[in-house]
Amino acid sequence: MPAKPLSLRDGLLALAVMAVWGSNFVVIRMGLDDLPPLLFAALRFTFVVFPAILFLKRPPVPWRNLAAYGLFIGAGQFGLLFLAMSGSITPGLASLVIQLQAFFTIGIAAAMTGEKVRPFQIAALLLAASGIGIILSHTDGSTTPLGLALVLSAALSWAIGNIVVRATPGVNMLAYVVWGSIFSAPPLYLMSLIFEGVPAIREGLANADINTAAVIAYQAIGNSLFGYAIWGWLLSRYPAATIAPMSLLVPVFGIAASALWLAEPLQDWKLGVAALVMAGLCLNVLWPRFAAIRGARTPPAA
Template sequence: MTAPTLKPVHALLALLVMVIWGTNFVVIKLALAHLPPLTFAALRFTLAALPAAFFIKRPAVAWRTLAAYGVLIGVGQFGLLYIAMRGSISPGLASLVVQTQAFFTIGLSMAFTGERLRGFQVAALLLATAGLGWLMAHGGTDVTPLGLGLVLIAAMSWAAGNTVQRAANPANILGFVVWSSLFAIPPLFALALLFDGWPAIAAGLTRSTPATWAAVLWQSVGNTLFGYAAWGWLLGRYPAATISPLSLLVPVFGMAASAALLGEPLLAWKVTAAALVLSGLALNTFWPMLQRRRAGVHAGNVKTARTR
C-alpha cells in the first residue's frame, strides 16, 4: 500500500512550513546582531508561551513531561544553537548540521528500546559523518570546532525532546509546544544573566530596532506557533511517511536563503558536504519506505498467486 499523495493545497502548506523553518536561520542571524544569544532565546520562548497559554488549554500530559520538553528544546536546542550562530557557524551550515538530530534519535531509540542498528542506518551515518568531516576540513571561519560541537549538542537535545514528545503523544501539539515553552523561560533568563551578563542584555535591548523585535516575534509566532501547528495538523491527516521526508528541504532553503540574503558563498566544499549529509538523511528516511513498499508488493503478488 503506497502512502497517500498530498493534496495540492496541503503540499503548499507543507512547503510554506519548510520555507519558514529554513529561512528562519537567516532571521536568527539578523536578531543576533543586536541581542545576546541566551537573551534572544529567552525572549523567543516568552513570546511563544505568553499570552498564548491563557487561550490554549494545557495538554493532558504530566507537568514533568512539559518541563523536560521545554528545557531540552528551549535551552538545549535553541540556546546552544543561538550561541553557536553568534559567530562560530554560518546560518546555512547550522541549518544543515542541526538535521543530524535524526541520527541522535536513532541512538536514543537504541538506548531506551534496545533497537539494533541496521545496515542502511550504518551507511546513512557514515555518509553524514563524512559530510561533517568535510565541513571541518574546509570550514575555516564558516564553521569552527566549537560551532560544530555546539550545534551537534543542540541536535542531540532536539532528538531527546522529540523522544519525550513521542512518548507523551499529545493530542494537541500546539498546546504542548505553548505550555512546555513556559518551562524554558526561567532557565533561559537565569543563564542569560549568568553568561550574557546584564550590561550586554541592557545594551542589546537598547540598540534593538523594530526589525530585531520583528525577528523575535517571527521566531515565536511564525516559526514556533504557526510552524508547529501546521506541521502537527498535516501529521494528523497524513502518515509520517508522507510528511516527514519534506523536512529534508529545511537545509536546502536554509543554505539558499543564507546565500541569497546574507551573501554566504555556496562554495564547492559546502555543496559537497551538504550532499553527503543530505544523502545520509535521505537514505535513513527513504530506505525503510522502499522496503515497506517492496514487502507490500511481494505480499500482493503472493495473494494474487494464491487466488488463481
C-alpha cells in the same frame, strides 16, 4: 492510517512550513546582530508562551514531560544553536548540521528500548558523518570546531526532546510547545544574566528596534506557533511516511536563504557536505518507504 497523496493545498502548506523553518536560520543570524544569543533565545520563548497560553488548554501530559521538553528544546537546542550562530558557524551549515538530530533520535531510542539499529540506518549515518568530517577539515573564521560542537550538542538536545514527546503520543503539539516553553525562558534568562551580564543585556535591549521585534515575532509566531500548528495538523491527516520526508527541504531552504540574503559563499566543499548529509537523511527517511513498496510488489514464494 491509509496512504494518500498530499492535496495541492496541503502540499503548499507543508512547503510553506519548510520555507519558514529553513529561512529561520537567516532570521536568527539577523537577530544576533542586536541581541546577545541567550537573551534572544529567552525572548523567543517568552513570546511563544504569551499570549498563546491564555487560549490553549494544557495538554494531558505530566508536568515533568513538559519541563523536560522545555529545558532540552529551549535551553538545550535553541540556546546552544543561538550561541553557535553568534559568530561560530554560518546559518547555511547550521541548518544542515542540526538535522543530524534524526540520527541522535534513532540512537537514543535504540539505547532505551533495545530496538535494533538497521543496516540502512548505519549506512545513512556514515554518509552524514562523512559530511561533518569535511566541515572539520575546512574550519575557518566563519565556521569553527566550537561552532560545530555547539550545533551537534543542539541536535542532541533536540533528539532528547523528540524522545520526551514520543512518550506521550497523540497530544496537541501546538499546546505542548506553548506549555513546555514555560520551562524554556527562565533558565535562558538566568544563563543570560550569568554569562552575558547586565551591561550586555541592557545594551541589547537599548539597541532593539522594530526590526528586532519583527525577528522575535518571526521566531515565536512564524517558526513555533504557525510551523508546529500546521505540521501537527498535517500529521493528523496523513501518514507520517507521507509528511516526514518534507522535512528534508529545511536545509535546502536554509542554505538557499543564507546564500541569497546573507551572501554566504557556497564553495564546492560546502556543496559536497550538503550532498553527503542530505543523502544520509534521504536514505534514513525514504528507505523504509521504498522497502515497503518493493515488498508489496514482490510475489510470495511458491
